[in-house]
Amino acid sequence: MNALDELVGMLSDPFMQRALIAAVLVGVTAPVMGTYLVQRKLSLLGDGIGHVALTGVALGWLVGGAMGVVPNDALAIPGAVVAAVIGSVVIELVRERGRTSGDVALALMFYGGIAGGVLLIGVAGGSSGNLMQYLFGSISSVSPTDLWLTLFLGALILAVGMGLRAALFAVSYDEEFSRASGLPVRALNIAIAVIAALTVTVAMRVVGLLLVSALMIVPVAIAQLVTVSFRRTMALAMAIGVVVCVVGLSVTYWQTLSPGATIVVLAIALYAVVAILRPVLLRRKPRVSHDPHPDIPDDVHVEGGERCSA
Numbered sequence: 001m002n003a004l005d006e007l008v009g010m011l012s013d014p015f016m017q018r019a020l021i022a023a024v025l026v027g028v029t030a031p032v033m034g035t036y037l038v039q040r041k042l043s044l045l046g047d048g049i050g051h052v053a054l055t056g057v058a059l060g061w062l063v064g065g066a067m068g069v070v071p072n073d074a075l076a077i078p079g080a081v082v083a084a085v086i087g088s089v090v091i092e093l094v095r096e097r098g099r100t101s102g103d104v105a106l107a108l109m110f111y112g113g114i115a116g117g118v119l120l121i122g123v124a125g126g127s128s129g130n131l132m133q134y135l136f137g138s139i140s141s142v143s144p145t146d147l148w149l150t151l152f153l154g155a156l157i158l159a160v161g162m163g164l165r166a167a168l169f170a171v172s173y174d175e176e177f178s179r180a181s182g183l184p185v186r187a188l189n190i191a192i193a194v195i196a197a198l199t200v201t202v203a204m205r206v207v208g209l210l211l212v213s214a215l216m217i218v219p220v221a222i223a224q225l226v227t228v229s230f231r232r233t234m235a236l237a238m239a240i241g242v243v244v245c246v247v248g249l250s251v252t253y254w255q256t257l258s259p260g261a262t263i264v265v266l267a268i269a270l271y272a273v274v275a276i277l278r279p280v281l282l283r284r285k286p287r288v289s290h291d292p293h294p295d296i297p298d299d300v301h302v303e304g305g306e307r308c309s310a
Helices: 003-012 014-039 045-067 072-097 102-123 128-136 144-163 165-173 175-180 185-207 212-226 230-254 259-284
Strands: 300-303 306-309
Touching: 003 014, 014 045, 014 144, 014 165, 014 185, 014 212, 014 230, 045 072, 045 102, 045 128, 045 185, 045 212, 072 102, 072 144, 072 185, 102 128, 144 165, 144 185, 165 175, 165 185, 165 230, 175 185, 185 212, 185 259, 212 230, 212 259, 230 259
Parallel strands: none
Antiparallel strands: 300 306
């Protein structure tokens, strides 16, 4: 079997088709929210929300078992969505009111989320092993229902993240100026927190809750190495997210590797390559004149680092 036949075989596999669609959705949506988080210097917020979502997964197991739902994890993703949204709103309100510092609040989310998930999954009759597919991703087990939910959440993330880009950027860049300009700062901050929570739950199946923050942040970090504007950074980060997700997932089709870990390692490797090549690329760029009035002759110019009269 040649490479083309293997590629056709991969694309004709129903499991891979669903997995690829989910990977593309995650690759597009995760960097959108990550761009705002990086701008707000809240790169670790995705990790905190992911830990809270783990409690939601276990809570979904518990409720599903009590209701006799089959399979037991049928309500795991809805539970993760609810828990992540509530947790993100709480952390935003705590940050806004300044009752505790942001890093302390994130630490509480980290530890409380993990502990709550392990405790509740035990109460539901499961084991910590049942949480592994959510911690590290299990894209091969994406069901048609999971895919439709991912499509819906992905569309909502893009609608808010792209549709309100100007307002969300203003709040992320300078909150005080945005408040003075009459923008609904609290509502926009909560919107960022809620969309970040939805992004975490969307990416949960692909890279897992422990790695989801990397997929939100690393593509943005790569884009920032080569772009200067917010719009271009977001667009390039989305493209990078899709590429690393699709390539990483394709690699795991032929190699027995964890899809989530492979995707994140590829993203980090790409960051290292771009960071190494960046000085070379910057040296080759033509120098841009910063003269505010290029049409007016200067009476002073610089030659060889010395100031000379014209």
